[in-house]
Amino acid sequence: QYLSSQPSAMASTTEPNRNPKYDPKKPHIADTPLTRKNWYKHVNWLNVYLILGIPLMGFIAAFWTPMRAPTIIWAVIYYFWTGLGITAGYHRLWAHKSYSASLPLQIWLAAVGGGAVEGSIRWWSRDHRAHHRYTDTTKDPYSVRKGLLYSHIGWMVMKQNPKRIGRTDISDLNDDPVVVWQHRHYLKVVFFMGLIFPSMVAGLGWNDWVGGFIYAGILRIFVVQQATFCVNSLAHWLGDQPFDDRNSPRDHVITALVTLGEGYHNFHHEFPSDYRNAIEWHQYDPTKWCIALWGKLGLAYDLKQFRANEIEKGRVQQQQKKLDQQRARLDWGVPLEQLPVIEWDDYVDQVANGRGLIAVAGVVHDVTDFVNEHPGGKALIKSGLGKDATAVFNGGVYNHSNAAHNLLSTMRVGVIRGGCEVEIWKRAQRENKDVQYVKD
Amino acid sequence: QYLSSQPSAMASTTEPNRNPKYDPKKPHIADTPLTRKNWYKHVNWLNVYLILGIPLMGFIAAFWTPMRAPTIIWAVIYYFWTGLGITAGYHRLWAHKSYSASLPLQIWLAAVGGGAVEGSIRWWSRDHRAHHRYTDTTKDPYSVRKGLLYSHIGWMVMKQNPKRIGRTDISDLNDDPVVVWQHRHYLKVVFFMGLIFPSMVAGLGWNDWVGGFIYAGILRIFVVQQATFCVNSLAHWLGDQPFDDRNSPRDHVITALVTLGEGYHNFHHEFPSDYRNAIEWHQYDPTKWCIALWGKLGLAYDLKQFRANEIEKGRVQQQQKKLDQQRARLDWGVPLEQLPVIEWDDYVDQVANGRGLIAVAGVVHDVTDFVNEHPGGKALIKSGLGKDATAVFNGGVYNHSNAAHNLLSTMRVGVIRGGCEVEIWKRAQRENKDVQYVKD
Ligand code: HEM
Numbered sequence: 063q064y065l066s067s068q069p070s071a072m073a074s075t076t077e078p079n080r081n082p083k084y085d086p087k088k089p090h091i092a093d094t095p096l097t098r099k100n101w102y103k104h105v106n107w108l109n110v111y112l113i114l115g116i117p118l119m120g121f122i123a124a125f126w127t128p129m130r131a132p133t134i135i136w137a138v139i140y141y142f143w144t145g146l147g148i149t150a151g152y153h154r155l156w157a158h159k160s161y162s163a164s165l166p167l168q169i170w171l172a173a174v175g176g177g178a179v180e181g182s183i184r185w186w187s188r189d190h191r192a193h194h195r196y197t198d199t200t201k202d203p204y205s206v207r208k209g210l211l212y213s214h215i216g217w218m219v220m221k222q223n224p225k226r227i228g229r230t231d232i233s234d235l236n237d238d239p240v241v242v243w244q245h246r247h248y249l250k251v252v253f254f255m256g257l258i259f260p261s262m263v264a265g266l267g268w269n270d271w272v273g274g275f276i277y278a279g280i281l282r283i284f285v286v287q288q289a290t291f292c293v294n295s296l297a298h299w300l301g302d303q304p305f306d307d308r309n310s311p312r313d314h315v316i317t318a319l320v321t322l323g324e325g326y327h328n329f330h331h332e333f334p335s336d337y338r339n340a341i342e343w344h345q346y347d348p349t350k351w352c353i354a355l356w357g358k359l360g361l362a363y364d365l366k367q368f369r370a371n372e373i374e375k376g377r378v379q380q381q382q383k384k385l386d387q388q389r390a391r392l393d394w395g396v397p398l399e400q401l402p403v404i405e406w407d408d409y410v411d412q413v414a415n416g417r418g419l420i421a422v423a424g425v426v427h428d429v430t431d432f433v434n435e436h437p438g439g440k441a442l443i444k445s446g447l448g449k450d451a452t453a454v455f456n457g458g459v460y461n462h463s464n465a466a467h468n469l470l471s472t473m474r475v476g477v478i479r480g481g482c483e484v485e486i487w488k489r490a491q492r493e494n495k496d497v498q499y500v501k502d
Numbered sequence: 503q504y505l506s507s508q509p510s511a512m513a514s515t516t517e518p519n520r521n522p523k524y525d526p527k528k529p530h531i532a533d534t535p536l537t538r539k540n541w542y543k544h545v546n547w548l549n550v551y552l553i554l555g556i557p558l559m560g561f562i563a564a565f566w567t568p569m570r571a572p573t574i575i576w577a578v579i580y581y582f583w584t585g586l587g588i589t590a591g592y593h594r595l596w597a598h599k600s601y602s603a604s605l606p607l608q609i610w611l612a613a614v615g616g617g618a619v620e621g622s623i624r625w626w627s628r629d630h631r632a633h634h635r636y637t638d639t640t641k642d643p644y645s646v647r648k649g650l651l652y653s654h655i656g657w658m659v660m661k662q663n664p665k666r667i668g669r670t671d672i673s674d675l676n677d678d679p680v681v682v683w684q685h686r687h688y689l690k691v692v693f694f695m696g697l698i699f700p701s702m703v704a705g706l707g708w709n710d711w712v713g714g715f716i717y718a719g720i721l722r723i724f725v726v727q728q729a730t731f732c733v734n735s736l737a738h739w740l741g742d743q744p745f746d747d748r749n750s751p752r753d754h755v756i757t758a759l760v761t762l763g764e765g766y767h768n769f770h771h772e773f774p775s776d777y778r779n780a781i782e783w784h785q786y787d788p789t790k791w792c793i794a795l796w797g798k799l800g801l802a803y804d805l806k807q808f809r810a811n812e813i814e815k816g817r818v819q820q821q822q823k824k825l826d827q828q829r830a831r832l833d834w835g836v837p838l839e840q841l842p843v844i845e846w847d848d849y850v851d852q853v854a855n856g857r858g859l860i861a862v863a864g865v866v867h868d869v870t871d872f873v874n875e876h877p878g879g880k881a882l883i884k885s886g887l888g889k890d891a892t893a894v895f896n897g898g899v900y901n902h903s904n905a906a907h908n909l910l911s912t913m914r915v916g917v918i919r920g921g922c923e924v925e926i927w928k929r930a931q932r933e934n935k936d937v938q939y940v941k942d
């Protein structure tokens with residue numbers, strides 16, 4: 063994300079945010095309110111030109127550039143290569159160290175990743191680690207809390223205060239010769255891998271220099287950029303949260319399809335050092351498939367994976383959380399401790415006076431309105447009024463369903479002192495050996 | 503299910519199981535083992551002839567019977583009518599009293615239900631109530647525990663001991679004039695509505711008496727029977743159990759499609775007096791749609807529905823049960839009470855001697871193998887060894903994810919006497935106001 067820093071830092075080999083024009087004493091433009099008069103100062107015009115202007119010219123030029131089949135095929139292939147450079151290289155290898163790569167693979171990934179024109183590995187990983195460590199906070203460089211469009215592209219086309227972005231440890235990257243070399247020679251890498259190499263393949267291969275430049279170069283860059291930007295926008299906006307819903311990352315197959323498999327983003331934020339983003343075999347994660355293949359070929363090793371036990375624990379906890387929320391929204395009847403305590407004899411008297419009360423497990427229930435609706439017939443439920451119906455309710459006559467227990471608990475009106483005619487109740491329980499769900 | 507009783511009771515108006523040939527002193531054939539020599543005695547040949555023999559002849563006759571479009575259309579329409587007679591009439595109206603019907607609707611349902619040839623309302627409902635009350639037990643007339651084929655058709659083509667079937671209360675049906683009339687005149691109803699009426703419509707309508715008899719009569723009966731039998735077989739075998747998995751009923755769209763909407767059978771066994779089987783608008787339950795329409799037209803009233811609150815409670819409980827089972831299968835680390843208690847100074851000493859121990863919230867964890875894999879880098883995790891890392895772990899440096907807490911708990915090796923350096927811990931907690939998940 064060289065695009066996120068001050069523009070002139072782009073090709074600099076010093077700290078990305080040390081811009082000669084930048085004066086730490088003056089308030090940064092991003093920290094001043096956006097008004098009608100100063101809005102153009104908020105815009106990072108260089109980035110607008112790079113991300114939107116050049117592709118626009120490419121689209122216009124495409125009208126005069128014949129589409130030749132081999133060039134289009136090559137553009138698609140190169141789209142996958144450069145996309146993988148970002149997903150398998152920048153992201154999973156360098157930002158997260160989720161596996162190790164042999165030197166040739168490292169060089170190849172650094173090269174094609176550069177061809178995606180999304181900044182050097184070092185810059186990209188620094189921002190990305192800040193994004194993981196400070197997700198959704200103001201220190202997150204592309205926080206979706208500032209809007210979907212902001213997280214997709216706004217954070218690049220609007221100026222940012224470089225001090226805002228959270229600090230992260232990139233000492234491992236500073237020790238990595240490939241990363242350092244790519245960072246130092248970034249402009250050369252970008253021009254060669256982004257534009258010259260794809261044109262050369264088409265030019266030397268089937269003599270379509272211009273087509274190679276427009277289709278496999280400029281427009282392919284645009285598509286790769288927009289696709290990978292979706293990891294910051296779509297993946298924090300669309301889909302489910304099977305592992306944690308405290309933050310914004312989400313899992314969705316559409317995002318996965320667009321981003322070479324980076325769409326299982328809720329999983330990824332929870333288990334960032336897992337080389338997989340999709341854990342099921344049937345989910346779309348070509349980046350994972352490639353890394354696994356490189357592993358088999360000996361080009362990659364040390365593929366990190368969280369144990370299934372840890373992953374399932376996360377899933378169970380999140381499900382539990384959702385279930386607890388659901389449960390809290392439901393009416394489970396008056397809690398026992400809030401019910402009035404009544405005497406057994408009072409209970410019997412009230413029924414004699416015509417109230418439809420029934421005692422089950424020491425709790426008195428008013429079933430007056432329910433008697434005629436009882437699925438087991440009026441006669442049976444009436445036979446329990448004014449009596450201790452614990453045993454008949456729990457299997458003596460019929461072992462009622464969960465639903466019946468739940469319904470019963472909504473009809474609570476009192477608790478019997480001493481927990482009902484205890485001895486009767488105890489005997490009844492003993493007699494009903496196959497009673498399993500005595501909840502009421 | 504007239505087919506389930508002794509055959510000669512079919513048209514009798516007395517108790518269905520009082521068969522003159524039946525001698526209560528002799529052991530019933532169904533209670534004697536099935537052998538090579540006596541197997542044919544176990545078979546209820548009359549039912550084999552009625553359910554399988556006649557349709558077979560119908561299929562053969564169909565080779566010589568031209569298929570005329572109006573007849574086929576009529577057969578399909580009559581299939582729906584007679585199917586509804588069973589699902590909306592026999593099942594939801596009479597067996598479960600899930601709504602009330604005006605007299606004309608009752609008569610119509612009793613008539614077309616008879617045309618499905620599945621026994622009188624009275625017999626059918628008696629068995630069906632036993633099926634609900636004693637689901638999956640030996641008292642269940644068509645228990646799927648005896649095999650899928652048995653629940654589908656075996657219980658009819660094999661002889662049954664009528665005493666085996668559980669007792670139920672059908673006094674309400676004995677008081678219902680339509681039910682009693684239909685039971686008394688059952689044979690006439692069956693011949694007229696099953697065969698004569700469909701032939702007459704085709705014969706008088708477009709002069710296709712034979713086609714009407716074969717297609718809208720015999721073969722339509724076969725299809726309606728097999729379809730509704732699926733409620734006893736498929737609906738107890740295929741699909742999910744969102745409300746209760748103690749018994750066999752299951753929800754599946756395929757069963758629903760086959761049975762005019764009776765496929766949400768797990769719901770139905772849990773909430774039998776609900777006039778709906780499918781509760782979502784997008785699920786297929788044409789029986790429900792018809793009842794609701796009759797309600798709008800004033801033909802049906804008192805449509806019973808369980809409150810959404812009660813239904814959701816059932817769903818939440820079942821999900822909780824599944825979640826608890828999942829949780830029990832996972833490794834959550836050694837329980838705290840099984841860990842050895844160690845002194846703070848011992849902990850510090852062991853780290854000085856090279857062990858990679860880290861204390862978080864009064865528990866000591868062995869992270870020796872994890873230091874190099876730590877997603878936040880070696881440096882940070884090393885900085886916590888031999889110290890109280892509660893605060894840094896819980897947000898002081900980084901507010902770790904659920905996954906990190908879970909992983910940490912698998913690394914437990916001891917508890918610190920006195921719960922760690924209590925004062926340090928307390929202060930740290932106070933400083934980290936936004937800590938939400940302090941689980942470890
Ligand atoms: C005390 C309040 C009662 C409530 C809230 C209640 C609720 C229910 C419910 C919802 C059902 C439908 C099936 C099920 O969900 O399990 C049912 C069925 C039944 N109940 Fe009750 N019941 C009560 C009392 C009784 C009593 C006292 C008896 C017997 C003495 C009884 C006997 C039956 C029987 C035999 C069935 C089975 C009906 C069938 O499936 O055909 N119930 N009851």
Ligand code: HEM
Pocket residue numbers: 191192194195230331332333334860862867869872876877878879882883884885886891894895899900901902903904905906909910
């Ligand atoms: C004590 C055992 C520790 C375990 C099991 C552990 C585990 C983890 C895990 C699984 C992550 C990945 C992100 C996440 O799931 O939240 C992580 C990230 C992190 N940990 Fe730890 N950690 C430990 C100790 C520490 C300590 C002591 C510190 C700091 C003093 C620390 C600082 C960090 C930081 C800063 C990250 C963020 C890395 C990033 O997302 O770029 N961890 N830790």
Ligand SMILES: [Fe+2]
Pocket residue numbers: 193293294297298311327331
């Ligand atoms: Fe993210």
Ligand SMILES: [Fe+2]
Pocket residue numbers: 153157158190194330334
């Ligand atoms: Fe990431």
Ligand SMILES: [Fe+2]
Pocket residue numbers: 633733734737738751767771
């Ligand atoms: Fe059933």
Ligand SMILES: [Fe+2]
Pocket residue numbers: 593597598630634770774
């Ligand atoms: Fe039923």
